[in-house]
Amino acid sequence: MISLKKPSAGIIDPWGSTEIESYERLLEEFGIQPLNGVADKLPHKPSFIRRKIIFGHRDFERIVNAINNKQSFVVMSGIKPSGPLHIGHILTLREMVFFQEMGGTVFYCVADIEAYEDNGISFEESGEIAVDNLADALALGLDPTRAYIYRQSKENDVKDLAFIFARSVTLSTIEAIYGVRHMGLYMSALVQAGDILLPQLKRFGGPKPTLVPVGIDQDPHIRLCRDLAHKFREKFGFILPSATYHKIIRGLDGSPKMSKRNPMSYFTLAEDVESVAYKLRNAFTGGRPTAKEQKELGGEPEKCPIFDLYKFFFIEDDEKLLEIYMKCKNGEILCGEDKAFAIEVVTSFIKEHQRKKQSLIDKSRAILSLD
Amino acid sequence: MISLKKPSAGIIDPWGSTEIESYERLLEEFGIQPLNGVADKLPHKPSFIRRKIIFGHRDFERIVNAINNKQSFVVMSGIKPSGPLHIGHILTLREMVFFQEMGGTVFYCVADIEAYEDNGISFEESGEIAVDNLADALALGLDPTRAYIYRQSKENDVKDLAFIFARSVTLSTIEAIYGVRHMGLYMSALVQAGDILLPQLKRFGGPKPTLVPVGIDQDPHIRLCRDLAHKFREKFGFILPSATYHKIIRGLDGSPKMSKRNPMSYFTLAEDVESVAYKLRNAFTGGRPTAKEQKELGGEPEKCPIFDLYKFFFIEDDEKLLEIYMKCKNGEILCGEDKAFAIEVVTSFIKEHQRKKQSLIDKSRAILSLD
Structure with a gap:
């Protein structure tokens, strides 16, 4: 089922926010x-x-x-x-x-x-x-x-x-x-x-x-x-x-799609790492209301934007991903600890990416004949 | 009032046939x-x-x-x-x-x-x-x-x-x-x-x-x-x-607008003069049903596509145009005679135009960079 904001029902809207259920x-x-x-x-x-x-x-x-x-x-x-x-x-x-x-x-x-x-x-x-x-x-x-x-x-x-x-x-x-x-x-x-x-x-x-x-x-x-x-x-x-x-990928705030209208739902590749860390720290997760409950019931990685980040982009190794999944599911790891890990992984990627990118700006400008 | 063929009422249609009343x-x-x-x-x-x-x-x-x-x-x-x-x-x-x-x-x-x-x-x-x-x-x-x-x-x-x-x-x-x-x-x-x-x-x-x-x-x-x-x-x-x-300008057949759909309603600048003459000879006019009536009542140049041709294109001299108008109006001239005159005027224009144009084709091709 597709629910929509702008055009009439049944239409996927490439210019709007389409929620895929x-x-x-x-x-x-x-x-x-x-x-x-x-x-x-x-x-x-x-x-x-x-x-x-x-x-x-x-x-x-x-x-x-x-x-x-x-x-x-x-x-x-x-x-x-x-x-x-x-x-x-x-x-x-x-x-x-x-x-x-x-x-x-x-x-x-x-x-x-x-x-x-x-x-x-x-x-x-x-x-x-x-x-x-x-x-x-x-x-x-x-x-x-x-x-x-x-x-x-x-x-x-x-x-x-x-x-x-x-x-x-x-x-x-x-x-x-x-x-x-x-x-x-x-x-x-x-x-x-x-x-x-x-x-x-x-x-x-x-x-x-x-x-x-x-x-x-x-x-x-x-x-x-x-x-x-x-x-x-x-x-x-x-x-x-x-x-x-x-x-x-869903928004960091748990919304169905990252959206420019809500800066807390996404971060850019050009963003300051402090800002990225802040957004991750404040992200929605698949965690339970209390630490006690989470230890008993386990988390819900299927609902978790942080886990999405690993799955979509940041953890290439399937065994490593499964390990995190199981630890979350079994209540062995809590959201605070997991977010700290996510912040480390993501910000080190961003820093390295920005370093590389900086050296490629002139090349990019030349390719687009904008120099 | 504008009556229309294609879009809804009240719209003038540049791609259709618009009749202006x-x-x-x-x-x-x-x-x-x-x-x-x-x-x-x-x-x-x-x-x-x-x-x-x-x-x-x-x-x-x-x-x-x-x-x-x-x-x-x-x-x-x-x-x-x-x-x-x-x-x-x-x-x-x-x-x-x-x-x-x-x-x-x-x-x-x-x-x-x-x-x-x-x-x-x-x-x-x-x-x-x-x-x-x-x-x-x-x-x-x-x-x-x-x-x-x-x-x-x-x-x-x-x-x-x-x-x-x-x-x-x-x-x-x-x-x-x-x-x-x-x-x-x-x-x-x-x-x-x-x-x-x-x-x-x-x-x-x-x-x-x-x-x-x-x-x-x-x-x-x-x-x-x-x-x-x-x-x-x-x-x-x-x-x-x-x-x-x-x-x-209305069509030669009396229709409100010359239209490609009806070849008898118009002639082109590239047309054979025999064909032009044929169309003029068969044109609708502002004449009466019989010669007798026309002599009595006079013609109706306002309704006449042949008179339109004079007025729009072929008689530049206002006095000359008025003279034809009055002769028609007074029943002094009948449609056959007038058509013969129109055929002469129009075909001699077309012949002269085609002669001039022929010498300009190469120039035209060069201007459009199509040579």
Whole structure:
């Protein structure tokens, strides 16, 4: 079941806060395939696949086959330059890096048209933000020599694809997918379809398998784009793009999704470590009302944003993760102690990341031709 | 009163067939000013102004003042390359040429995005059509040395303005103006706002008075564009564009508007003169059922498409036009005789035009960089 804030019921809203109550229902309702068996054919499974954080897909077999047959494929994602990346973005970036390591060419899109249409951020301002965001991606291992990195607002082919696609998108289609929005968001949705299909243009060697790793809240864009790829298959020879869907990490405050509206729900990659520590110390947990109860009943790691952080990002070793899980479950460890550990792990990651990133700002600026 | 085919009542439809029953009511309903006094300040009044074929305007004083004070201004229009120009297009082209002669710089837009969105014409195909259309304009006196001539699909600033404007256009606004249409037409409407405001960008010397001479059926575009110019005035310094509105010539078959759906209602500038003569010979007129009645009661030139042709395009001399009017009105001339005269006038114009145009095709191709 999906409950929603903005558009009418039954619509996933990529620009709002979508609360996912059951991923299983979602697979059924939207025709997304469970990951299971397909992923087993991968030569290597990172934690976000082993742990079913990526839980579903469309046409992912096509990418797995390309990997196993050493055929060329693309992994593409758009990063909206609306501010410093928050911790949740790490997942998408790691997915891009992983599929790049598996042989994929990365298409990294600075979604500055969306940042303008959705957030009113000017192209000058979003250029600066994009430099910062891209430096994060480089620090996380993105190899720019095997990537095409571009800004939507400067990429004429992407805008032109939007104009070409528009003729076949009725008002009722776009309204059914996105609800009643202003023209800018509709146009930016068409531009995103252009982004996803850009790698398949002649200029980049023509049709090829393309994977878009996204959070489940972005599925409307994937559906629209696959529909357009199908409609324009004859003209461009498009292969329907593939997608993997990851779960949405809950907010540190226990809310269903990290949100800019509530700074206590998330931290950014650029944040002061003191501030990160403060937020972690004050985070919601899966703990019981009293220490006594927790020792008796054990904690509830399934409900715990701190445990989510380990599972999504910070503990790669499955045995280590299981150990924490069991200790919590058995009441052997209390939330205060666990938070102290989390603060150590997270802040040392952040410090190291910021150090690396700092040395990559100039490179990032040069790649985006903003120097 | 405006009666409509496609969108809901009260909307003028620039992409459909709008029947105008009373121009006076239209002035009232949409806040268009009657031409009257403003036009008297022009140093020279061509027949289409003397005869109130241009019957209304928005902010035309600004252009008249620029003309009288020898200040720079722009006259801009978009020609949709969907086929050979029909006789009705002469009016818009003559308006452009007239205001160019009055000192204006022409912006001539090949509306190929609209031709694609509205008519499904590919950019390759519309390029060829545009060459033909522009040669017509040159033959009618357009001076390319004092004009900026461009194709929408190649003009990034125009497309970018559309993206910039989109954020402030709600779905209900665009639906109220244009009715329920596909995304392509909505986007092409925003692109046209970009066309009209293009001459005011820094690149062309910044804000300046801009006149858009249009048929009344294009007023929705003007209203949307003026609204956007107002909203983005602070950012770009836009001066609200001015417009003049001309009447829509009725079809040769007596229908309210020439329409491609009915070839007997119009002829093109590229048409075989035999075919033109055939259509004129079979045209509806303001004549009576019998010659006897016509001699007694006289004809009705107000209802007559043939008389319209004289008035709109082919007889510049007011006394000559009045003479024909009176002879018809008094029953001194019958429709057969008058049609023979019309055929002579029109076909000799067409022949001469085609001769001139033929010699301008290469120039047109070069201007559009399509050689």
